[in-house]
Amino acid sequence: MSAEVWSTPTPAQWLAGARPRTLPAAVSPVLTGTGVAAYLGGFDAATALLALVVSLALQVGVNYANDYSDGIRGTDHARVGPLRLVGSGLAKPASVKAAAFVAFGVAAVAGLAIVVLTGHWWLLAVGVACVLAAWFYTGGTRPYGYLGLGEVFVFVFFGLVAVCGTTYVQLGRVPLPAVVASVGIGALACAILVANNLRDIVGDRVAGKRTLATRLGDPATRRLYVGLAGVAALCVGGVAVLTTPWALLGLAGFALLAPAIRGVVTGAVGPALIAVLKATGSAELAVAAALALGLVIGA
Structure with a gap:
């Protein structure tokens, strides 16, 4: 694309x-990990x-x-879905x-502040791994997102690492409820990516x-999307068994997921899957918030 076709994106763009x-995939694990920490008496507002x-x-x-x-x-030249700044010619790649x-x-600055507050300097290595994983998802000469490994990244970093890490920096340890909750939140985060990639499956094959x-x-x-939703529901139940029945409030969030599952099962394609993507994100946030609330009440 020649330089003269680039424009200047507006703040809205x-x-x-x-x-x-x-x-929601970023907010949900922090809410969940904080809920576990609060249940076990380790809530810390600053690190949260x-x-x-x-x-x-x-x-x-x-x-x-x-x-x-x-x-x-x-x-991204023929992609259906949210605005792409480079693919649409709205912004220079360098910008x-x-x-x-x-x-x-x-x-990195916020992570360093956590390290200073907690004294857990080894967390710097975790932070570096997070940034490298984020960049090489589609960056570099052999991006792992182009090898079918994107869901692995999402599950590990926006599930296991984010939930357990949030609990750890507040509580000083990673209890089993945090691990179980991280699997459930990771599954829902993966479902967001699965819905996104299902929508783009034709264009991705061409590219x-x-x-x-x-x-x-x-x-x-x-089927994978539906299975991930099922895993998440089971994990909410597992957290309730390990902590308090109030954690079952997290299941209320799945009411928002029902239309998305219906759309996936009935064959929604293209733009119709944008609604599925939005509903999945909303459902993950609702599950996390309700689960955290239940843990706080149960405490």
Whole structure:
């Protein structure tokens, strides 16, 4: 794309490029991990807030990084879904790349503050791993997001690491309820990505982007989505068994997931899956908030 076709994005377009519909995947693990810490008497407002900043900044960073990397590869030129700044020609690739690294920088500063407050210096290595994983999802010469490993990244970093890490920086340990909760939240975060890749399956195949959805095919990807929802529900039940029956409040959030599951099962495609993506994000946030509330009440 020639330099003269680039325009200057408006603030609203920069916001759209950050893909706010994916932000529940960043907020949910922090709410959940904080709920577990509160149940066990370890709630700390300062570290919880800093953990939220880290998670949100990483999510925004990876969204801009994906926009940049997919845009320069041409993957986004025929994409259905949220605005892509580079693929649509609205922003120079270098500007979007810079925005990604600004977000990563914010995450690094907040993470360093957590390290200073807690004294757990080994967490610096975890922070570096998070940033590298975020960048190489679609960046570099062999991005693992193009090898069908995107769901692994989401499950590990926006499930296991985010939930257990949030609990750890407040409580000083990772109890079993945090691990079980992290599997459930990770499953719902994966469901967001599965819905996204299901929507883009045709365009990704044309562009040579080998996501898990393109590898599994349409029917199996739909079954995977439903299976992830089932795993998440089981994990909410597991947390309730390990802590308090009040944790079952988390199941209320699945009411928001019902329309999304219906859409996936009945064969929604293209733009119809944007509603599925939005509903999945909302459901993850609702499950996390209700679960955390139940844990606080149970405490």
